[in-house]
Structure formats: structure tokens, C-alpha cells
Amino acid sequence: MLLNFKNLLDQLPGALVQGMIWGVLAIGVSITYKILDVADLTVDGSFCTGGAVFVVLLTRGSNLWLAMAGALLAGMLAGLVTGLFHVSFHISALLAGILTQLALWAVNLIIMGKPNLALSVRNYDLLVSLRYLQDVVKGDRPFYASPLVVLALFIAAVIGLLYWFFGTELGMAIRATGSNIQMAKAQGINTRLTKVLGLMLSNGLVALSGAILTQYQGFADINMGRGAIIIGLAAVIIGEALFSRIFRNFALRLTSAVIGSAIYFSVIQTILWMRLDANYLKLLTALLVAVFLAIPHWRESLRALPFKRNGA
Amino acid sequence: MNKALRLITVLLVCAMSIGLAACTSGTQKEKAGQSFTVGISQLIQHAALDAATAGFKDALTEELGDLVYFDFQNAQGDPNTCASIANGFVASKVDLIMANATPALQAAAAATADIPVLGTSITEYGVALDIADFDGLVGGNVSGTSDLAPLDRQAEIVHLLFPDVKTVGLLYCSGEANSLYQVRTVQGYLEGYGYRCLNFPFTDSNDLAAVTTSAVSQVDVIYVPTDNTVASNTGIVDHICRPARVPVVAGEQGICAGCGVVALSIDYYDLGYATGKMACDILTGKADIRQMPIQYAPNFKHLYNPEICEELGIQVPSNYEAIAD
Numbered sequence: 001m002l003l004n005f006k007n008l009l010d011q012l013p014g015a016l017v018q019g020m021i022w023g024v025l026a027i028g029v030s031i032t033y034k035i036l037d038v039a040d041l042t043v044d045g046s047f048c049t050g051g052a053v054f055v056v057l058l059t060r061g062s063n064l065w066l067a068m069a070g071a072l073l074a075g076m077l078a079g080l081v082t083g084l085f086h087v088s089f090h091i092s093a094l095l096a097g098i099l100t101q102l103a104l105w106a107v108n109l110i111i112m113g114k115p116n117l118a119l120s121v122r123n124y125d126l127l128v129s130l131r132y133l134q135d136v137v138k139g140d141r142p143f144y145a146s147p148l149v150v151l152a153l154f155i156a157a158v159i160g161l162l163y164w165f166f167g168t169e170l171g172m173a174i175r176a177t178g179s180n181i182q183m184a185k186a187q188g189i190n191t192r193l194t195k196v197l198g199l200m201l202s203n204g205l206v207a208l209s210g211a212i213l214t215q216y217q218g219f220a221d222i223n224m225g226r227g228a229i230i231i232g233l234a235a236v237i238i239g240e241a242l243f244s245r246i247f248r249n250f251a252l253r254l255t256s257a258v259i260g261s262a263i264y265f266s267v268i269q270t271i272l273w274m275r276l277d278a279n280y281l282k283l284l285t286a287l288l289v290a291v292f293l294a295i296p297h298w299r300e301s302l303r304a305l306p307f308k309r310n311g312a
Numbered sequence: 313m314n315k316a317l318r319l320i321t322v323l324l325v326c327a328m329s330i331g332l333a334a335c336t337s338g339t340q341k342e343k344a345g346q347s348f349t350v351g352i353s354q355l356i357q358h359a360a361l362d363a364a365t366a367g368f369k370d371a372l373t374e375e376l377g378d379l380v381y382f383d384f385q386n387a388q389g390d391p392n393t394c395a396s397i398a399n400g401f402v403a404s405k406v407d408l409i410m411a412n413a414t415p416a417l418q419a420a421a422a423a424t425a426d427i428p429v430l431g432t433s434i435t436e437y438g439v440a441l442d443i444a445d446f447d448g449l450v451g452g453n454v455s456g457t458s459d460l461a462p463l464d465r466q467a468e469i470v471h472l473l474f475p476d477v478k479t480v481g482l483l484y485c486s487g488e489a490n491s492l493y494q495v496r497t498v499q500g501y502l503e504g505y506g507y508r509c510l511n512f513p514f515t516d517s518n519d520l521a522a523v524t525t526s527a528v529s530q531v532d533v534i535y536v537p538t539d540n541t542v543a544s545n546t547g548i549v550d551h552i553c554r555p556a557r558v559p560v561v562a563g564e565q566g567i568c569a570g571c572g573v574v575a576l577s578i579d580y581y582d583l584g585y586a587t588g589k590m591a592c593d594i595l596t597g598k599a600d601i602r603q604m605p606i607q608y609a610p611n612f613k614h615l616y617n618p619e620i621c622e623e624l625g626i627q628v629p630s631n632y633e634a635i636a637d
Binding site: 122 | 357385388392395398399400401405419421423424425426439440441442443486488489509564597
């Protein structure tokens with residue numbers, strides 16, 4: 001009915017924060033999807049595993065960073081299982097991911113003990129929370145403790161570490177495996193090992209993202225990972241469609257996935273703000289991703305038009 | 313490089329024009345007199361939750377008329393969208409948030425410490441909000457209504473209608489916190505009557521049929537709590553239980569209408585209505601949310617499904633009301 005544009009502007013910081021949290025997942029997805037050239041569906045399970053392990057550890061008295069490390073390790077373990085299904089059982093990577101995802105439903109229930117675990121910001125000092133954003137606006141929290149700043153620093157650190165790692169011999173071997181597996185084998189790379197490592201790294205990041213989201217929204221839920229892979233792929237694809245020509249550097253390419261994720265959640269927030277019938281939310285999301293998928297092709301056909309040549 | 317910049321410019325212009333077009337279709341909300349904006353965040357479309365939202369709106373509209381404006385948002389079953397919705401409500405400074413179902417309440421409670429938040433269709437606030445020693449008062453900016461049916465009386469109904477059977481199967485979705493809580497509680501009461509209880513958790517609607525089939529082969533009676541997944545798939549349960557002549561005792565009216573024989577049900581419309589009354593008192597300054605304890609459903613209805621009862625030859629006491637089709 002009535003739309004207030006300023007309202008949307010007020011809502012965007014929250015959407016950006018959510019986008020950055022899912023951006024960590026998107027970085028993980030881009031490791032499998034872009035670098036290893038594998039569509040890994042473990043994500044839907046390992047995302048929740050991260051949140052579950054984090055809440056359980058934190059509420060049992062663990063330090064916040066230890067709990068985050070625990071989530072990271074649990075996610076890597078999930079990736080290890082998918083990797084072993086793939087290279088030792090010779091199950092296709094897609095199916096291996098699906099199998100682990102199925103198994104993780106039960107594992108996550110066992111970790112949490114019930115389908116939904118609350119994590120109240122009243123009881124714990126958290127890295128990020130929905131509430132902190134408003135606290136900064138009201139002046140109760142310094143701007144450098146805003147979730148936007150904290151997450152930007154966190155993501156910069158993650159990307160820095162990955163940039164370093166993928167520059168080492170082992171990291172290069174993982175990238176070579178994804179680019180050309182025959183050539184990589186010919187160079188004496190153990191491609192079974194590199195695939196498993198890539199899957200572990202990816203799912204570790206996905207679980208870390210789940211742990212941060214749990215803090216932000218105040219709960220871990222067994223259904224929180226449902227469709228996570230779709231959001232992750234959408235973020236990677238949006239980022240690539242927009243920045244693949246500008247961002248040549250490896251670290252910048254990982255950043256483009258985070259920006260893609262931020263765009264995705266800004267659009268979701270806009271759809272919610274427009275108060276369209278909620279039934280259309282998923283439809284519009286699908287259309288959005290389809291448009292971004294088409295952008296590279298449209299760009300190509302635009303370039304092929306005759307009048308363009310004269311301009312250049 | 314230039315082309316890429318041009319592309320980004322084009323995209324930005326597109327995005328802004330969409331924004332502007334959307335903008336011109338509406339004008340600034342008129343602030344004539346004292347008016348209220350109430351944000352409603354509902355987890356999923358579902359008969360019970362929809363009824364609670366309807367009751368909530370009716371109660372507020374009856375008291376405040378045109379002075380209250382509703383911003384209704386539905387998360388489509390995705391708990392993560394509840395955070396986006398809560399963020400939107402808090403950023404646009406609504407006067408009150410009504411959160412329908414557990415993740416909606418958790419996200420709203422995480423998002424604000426100032427805007428009053430009323431929950432509804434929440435089974436246990438202490439569990440949902442991580443409060444130790446919960447005594448019925450959440451405190452702070454959160455209160456609401458609970459949909460907890462009296463589980464001791466649910467067990468009593470099973471005992472009243474089926475005193476001679478041995479085994480009761482508890483059928484519920486393993487992904488629903490509300491169901492697990494009820495199943496664990498009611499199991500204690502049922503075992504108090506000497507029944508043997510078997511749990512039949514299923515993952516989602518895809519394996520509901522398989523789990524139900526396994527249940528009817530092992531038990532004499534099935535109990536289903538206020539489970540959202542069963543509520544949306546009563547046909548599956550009915551098609552397996554009726555031919556096997558295993559009666560289903562339901563925790564809620566909708567499930568009883570679809571596949572149950574009897575239910576002691578709360579009315580979600582009444583529950584939402586009670587929540588709306590609380591909202592009214594808060595908005596008009598008659599009550600302080602910090603001192604409002606959680607309220608429970610005002611009354612319960614004994615219901616029976618005449619068609620299934622007749623087919624299975626089950627006699628219900630005269631104070632039971634038949635569910636109309």
C-alpha cells in the first residue's frame with residue numbers, strides 16, 4: 001500500500017549485514033563451484049551443523065572464538081565425509097553431497113537435542129546481533145563495533161588467509177585440479193587429496209557462516225540450511241555476472257561472491273519492503289537469479305551489434 | 313574497463329528507476345492523530361497460524377479501528393527470512409511487533425530491546441527465548457500467548473476412550489521444536505496410565521507415509537501433537553490409519569478434522585484475539601509489557617470427527633462436539 005523510500009534505506013544496513021554473513025558461505029561455495037568445479041550439496045546440512053555446534057558449545061560455557069573454531073572444524077568434518085564418499089566410494093560429487101546432507105539432518109538433531117535452539121543476546125556477548133545495528137544508530141554502541149564493520153574485518157581476514165593459502169603449492173594444486181584434472185594428474189598432483197581438501201575447506205567456511213548467522217538472528221534451527229546452496233550459488237553467480245570483467249585478481253573474485261550475496265539480500269529486503277504478496281517471494285528470487293545468469297550472454301550479444309564497433 | 317563501468321551504471325539506473333516507480337505509487341503515511349503501525353511476522357501459511365493472525369487483527373481493529381495499520385509479512389517457512397522481516401520492522405520503527413511461531417519470535421527478540429514484541433502460537437517461552445527458571449513473565453519488551461494445550465488432559469482423553477489398549481504411537485515431525493516438547497511431556501502422562509509409548513519421528517512430508525505405515529503395524533492408538541507438518545498432510549495419515557483401523561488422537565482441531573477421531577483443541581483464532589487485546593493495552597498505554605505475563609488459551613474444545621468415529625465404531629462422550637465439514 002504505502003511505501004516509504006526512507007524506510008527502505010533504513011532497512012538496507014541490516015540486509016547488507018545478512019548478505020555479508022551469507023557471503024562467508026558464498027566464499028565456501030565458490031571454492032567448490034568455481035575453483036574445484038563441483039556442485040557440492042553438503043552445504044544445506046553443514047550450514048546448520050555450524051550453527052548447532054556453535055550454540056551448543058557457547059551455551060555450555062565455551063569461549064566465543066573457540067565455539068566458532070568448533071563450528072569450523074565440524075563443517076570441515078562434514079566436507080571430509082562428502083570427500084570420502086566421492087573419492088573412496090566413487091560416488092559422483094553431486095550424489096555424495098546429497099548423501100551427507102541427508103545424514104547431517106540426523107547429526108544436527110543429535111547435536112542440538114531438539115529442532116530449534118535459542119541463543120539469547122541478553123545472555124551472551126556476541127560477535128554480531130540484529131540488535132547491535134540499532135544500538136549503533138541510537139549511539140549505545142561505537143560505530144567500530146557495528147556488525148557492518150566487524151563483518152567487513154572478519155571477511156577481509158578470511159579472504160586474506162584464503163589468498164595466501166591458494167598461493168601455496170597445496171592451494172595451487174587444488175586450483176589446478178579444478179581447472180584441468182587430467183593435466184593436474186600428469187603433473188603428479190594427488191587429485192583425490194586435493195578434492196577432499198577443497199570440500200573440507202568449503203564446508204568449514206559454510207559452517208562458520210552458519211555460526212555467525214545463529215548469533216545474528218538469535219537461534220539455530222534444523223531448517224536453517226534448507227536452500228542454503230541456492231543462496232550460495234545465487235551469490236556466486238550474481239557476483240560473477242557483475243564483476244568477472246573488473247575483478248581479475250583471485251582475492252577480488254572471492255570478494256565478488258560476498259558482494260553478490262549482499263545484492264541478493266538487499267533485493268529480498270526490497271521485496272519484503274514492497275509488501276508484495278509473500279507468496280511471490282521465491283518466484284521473484286528465482287527471476288532475479290535468472291536475470292543475473294543471463295547478463296553475460298546479453299552483454300555478448302550487445303557487443304555483437306554493429307553500431308558498437310564504431311564506438312570503440 | 314569502460315564497458316564494465318557503463319554496465320554498472322546502466323544497472324544502477326535500472327535499480328533506481330524501479331525504486332522510484334515503486335515510490336511514486338505511494339505517499340508518506342499520514343500522521344493524523346495518534347495512529348499505530350503493527351508489524352506481523354508469521355513463519356508460514358498454515359490454517360492454525362493464519363487463524364491466530366486473523367484473531368489478532370480483529371481484536372485490534374475492533375478497538376482501534378482505522379488508527380491501526382498492519383504490515384503483514386510471511387517468511388514462507390524459511391526461518392532465516394524471519395531475520396530479514398525483523399530487521400525491516402525495527403528499521404522502519406513500527407510501534408509493535410507480533411511474532412507468529414517460534415523462529416519469528418526469536419528473530420524479533422534479537423532485533424530489538426525497545427519495540428514491544430508479542431508472540432503467539434509459541435509453545436514454551438522459556439525454551440524459545442533461552443530463559444533459565446522461566447516463571448511465566450519474560451520481562452523486557454517481550455510477552456505474548458502460548459498455544460500449549462493441557463497435555464495431562466490429552467493423555468486423560470486417550471485413557472478415557474481407549475482404556476484397554478497397550479501401545480500408543482507418538483507421530484511427529486523431528487524438525488519441529490513444538491512437537492518434540494509436547495511428545496516428551498505427553499509421553500510421561502501416558503506412561504503414568506500404564507501405556508507403552510513408541511516414538512515415530514519423521515523428517516518431512518516425503519517420509520511421513522513410510523513412518524506412519526511402520527507405526528500402524530506396531531501400535532494400537534496414535535497420538536499426534538500440534539504438528540505443522542501433519543496438519544498440512546492429514547490425508548496421508550488418514551489413508552494409512554483408517555484402513556489399518558488405528559485411531560488417531562489429535563492435539564488440534566485441523567488435524568482431528570483431517571485424520572483424527574477426537575481432539576482437545578485450543579482455538580487459534582481466540583489465541584490470536586487474546587494477543588490482539590494485549591497489543592491494544594500496550595499501544596494505548598493501559599499496560600506495561602514488562603509486567604505482562606504469558607497468557608494461555610482461554611478455553612478448550614472437546615471435538616470428534618463423526619465420519620471416522622463411526623467407521624471405527626468409537627463412541628464418544630456426549631460433551632464432545634462434532635467437527636463440521
